[in-house]
Amino acid sequence: MLIAATAGTLPPALRAPLRQTFATRRLDLLAALVRVDRDAGHYIPDFLTPLPPGFESRTAEELHAVATTPTWRIAGELNVAACGELANTVGRTLPRGLIETDEQQTAERLATELEQVWLHVLAPRWPRIRARLEADVADRLQTVGRQGFAAAIESLDPRIDWHDGAVRLHGRFEVEVREAAVTFLPSVFITGAATVIDPVPQRAVPGYDPEQPGPWPYPQRRPPMFVYPVAPRKPGTPAQAAREAELIGRTRARILAAVADPATTGEVAGRLRPSPSTVSYHVQILHRAGLVRRTRDVRRVLYQSTRGAG
Template sequence: MIRINLGAEGLGGVRFAVSPLDSAKDLIYSLRRTPQALSADWRARTREALVQHRLGLLGAVGGGGPCGYAPDFLRPESQGFETSVDAALHRVATAPTERIGYELALAVNGHPWDPASGEGAPRPLLQALDRGERSFAHRLADEMAQFWHAALEPSWPGIRARLEADVSARATAIAYHGLADTLNRLAPNLAWCDGGLTLRLRPGSPHGLTVDARAVILVPSVFVNQAIFCAGEPGAPAPRTPLIIYPAAPADCLAPSGEDRLIGATRARILAELSEPRSTAELAQRLYLAPATVSYHLQILHRAGLVTRERRSRRVLYQRLGVRPRLGGCPRLGGGPL
């Protein structure tokens, strides 16, 4: 688990950003670590770009080292809402050498707050390290540029529009329902509580990290299915603002329908998922909601006679009764109980 303590000052520094280079890194990382988060088309396009352009080092480093850690200097800190590709690539190539060395050591040996997997470091990474940190950064910036133009640039206008729409929808949710509620709905493994953000690591990980921060940068991505923490660990050289990548809402979920407003968007989404029996935990994961939120709405739906409830072994499963209106299955971007 990662805990980011913000307090009043840090909460005032929370901001959103959109980054084309972040999206490129998310695409490479997801291909190796969570390929189910990508469509078949994006998996094929990513592999084709890496193979045809011989981007072996980028594939090895961007996909994560032995423990899944991918160096964060590939994801430069956004200075404004959006950083151009050329500016971001320049910052990759000129990253502080002490930061590069620190992150490459983590990529090879594993992160001290995350357990090692026993997997060996990729050979392209070890070979490139022999030429030194600056040469390593220049080569990665060059390979990232080739990958960007081959795989992502043709689709970027549409992706950017969706990311900007997501941020606009979050801003509206903050205005209507508050920042804390909106933060709680960004990702299934991210929660705001007691003056900070808590991000759950992969199941079974016994390790954790606590960060005291004055700000957090939130970056939506169409290529991830859960929140990812980057770059804010204490004690690192050339310290950076903590960065959280979160899954952008689907394109057709950025404006509520009249039917959703009729019975409430949250309960409409839950009903849409209950064409087959599902547990509270399954619904929470599919809808990017906290289990407690799902449980609250399930109780209301059950009392209203809209869902059935059945215990099977240690699980309680819910299923929809009757025929529902067309309500979609979109994550709610904000709001209290409906």
């Protein structure tokens, strides 16, 4: 969500709750770093969007990664945000008055503020978001199996391609990153691909010359991360819906259409008016047939149609 805010593409449904959370919870430092206006492209410190330790990483793990960011990285990235070349290029600078003199205190404060954003903005929406993310990853893996890795990469976004064994993203900046690995993350918040590329060594080290040989000026370089938009769902045409009703029955076809977005059997029953037990019976049949996928939440089970996904 923060990356969508930096790109200026945060959905309207989230802009108001995020602003309200900033104001009511007094998240002053995070509010200074993140603008939620439409087309408000800017840079925020990359340590606020850490590499996830795994696909099933927990929120507590990612907040811990923010809070325990090495001080050299905090200082370097805050310097980029406050007065670096990149900040000047995209038109966003950070008020220095809000920064703690102790970098670790700054990171811990930001982790605490991020937790409030999670609790009040994202957590209520997370089951459906997670279901869409998992569905997209499953579809991308099928593309890898059917068409190969290059085809899967080029299906992520029109600006991303695979060329001579390397991933390229066509954008406003020209940067060559010689890393052995890249992390790809799906997002339901962005409309176009975004990158997180370590800005610290080139822009925050006094006297650093990338053309000169020598040791890397910092202990560790962060691997690049590509964030790509989850593919939009492709609704069936009326003719397809009619064929489905003929093949699987009108009730199951209606249920299949009702789970184009992730939903529980109770929610489907509320929309279509059959009993929850009837919906559950038909959903289980659709699931065994591979027409819906199931995602387990802590308290609920969500179902989503596999028709036209990817």
